[in-house]
Amino acid sequence: MAAEAGSALGLSVAVLAESPADAACAVASEVLLGSPLVEDDMRALADRVDVVTFDHEQVDLAIIRSLLDDGVVIRPGLQTLQMAVDKAHMRAALVKAGIPVPAHTTVEGGPEPHGAAGGPAAEAIARFVEEYGWPVVLKTARGGYDGKGVWPVNDMAEAAAVLGPLRGTVLVETMVPFDAELAVMVARRPSGDMVTWPATETAQVDGVCREVLVPGRLPPDVVARARVLGRHVAEIADAVGVLAVELFWSDGVLMVNEMAARPHNSGHWTIEGAVTSQFENHLRAVLDLPLGSTAPQHAQVANVNIFGGPEGMDPVALLPRGLAVEGAHVHLYGKETRPGRKLGHVTVCGDDAEEVRELAWAAALSLGTPRTGGLRLPRALEHQSGTA
Ligand code: ADP
DSSP states (O other): HHHHHHTTTTTTEEEEETTSGGGGGGGGGEESSSOOTTTTHHHHHHHOOOOOOSSSSSHHHHHHHHHHTOOBSSOOOOOHHHHHHOOHHHHHHHHHHOOOOOOOOOOEEOOTTOOHHHHHHHHHHHHHHHHHHHHHEEEESOEEEETTTTESSSSSSHHHHHTOOOOOOOEEEEEEOSEEEEEEEEOOOTTTTEEEEEEEEEETTTTTTEEEEEEETOOOOHHHHHHHHHHHHHHHOOOOEEEEEEEETTTEEEEEEEEESSSOGGTHHHHHBSOOHHHHHHHHTTTTOOOOOBBBBSSEEEEEEBBOOOOOOGGGHHHHHHHHHTOOEEEEOOOOOBBBBEEEEEEEESSSSHHHHHHHEEEEEHTTTTOOOOOOOOGTTTOOOOOO
């Protein structure tokens, strides 16, 4: 999607892809095959471009440091990437700056020397639970995404079972009884000049984003506070490019759960819903070009993700049905279908919150996304089947 935005501006986007089947290869100006975790591959990419940027955080900070030392322009830089790749580091930096985050502590993964009840991790969890109670959420500091690496646990035996096979730092945090989850997208230039888009309400099921609503149920004052918080986080992280800040809204308090230093699922709505998309502003920001307006083009926007269903239907085969839904902007990523794999999204813009949500879900179900427990679907669609 960044390559498409770049093409409109006459920019060439080269991608470092692990496989020619990676979705970005179909639209990039140039494809280099390799891994961001291999220094030679990163250097080959750096030789071809003016600026290196990212669309995920599976990067090796030592390689980034070595390239920066040699004068390669990498945006965002080390300070931002350190926070983006390591949730424990991110939380510590936010706490230091006085930003509200869920109560948490850290332990090391691995089997405990004395079984579930003994050992330093169990002791630290016991102390934490004495203050905050069960359940708690365990999260790997590095490598998690889309709910992978996040486990709610109800007692010490469950915690030990999760921690046993893990290695490295694990966050232990309170299960926040949030009223809503929000995300705010920020685009920031190297000078510190920045813009924010209106905050969105996001809905996750099993840790995976299913829908993004703008503004959703969020009152204007919460949207405004979220945007201020987003700017603050971008400053602390010294972000360049687009930064997604994920928030919990709980009992009138906004707290930061997560950040991603790249275009993000919660900003896909900006392609049709805002004057400038997150992808275009990401490119503008990392190239130090003037940022575009983030004003919404519509009062209401709904964005629903498309996942592979258990029947393995390819959404491309269902395209005529999805496109028959009035006003549905369908984006399919060209990925091979697998149950639970995110394959695309649908955006619908309009004036009525219920209507845009209903149309976006109607199109997504028509394209084969499975229905989900844990999220109330628009009433009119409660009985529509996913793929029939
Ligand atoms: P990632 O996006 O890296 O998978 P997150 O920290 O964003 O990890 O967790 C994924 C989802 O799990 C969140 O969007 C939220 O729905 C839920 N979650 C994570 N941490 C907590 C928490 N402390 N309390 C309640 N829900 C949580």
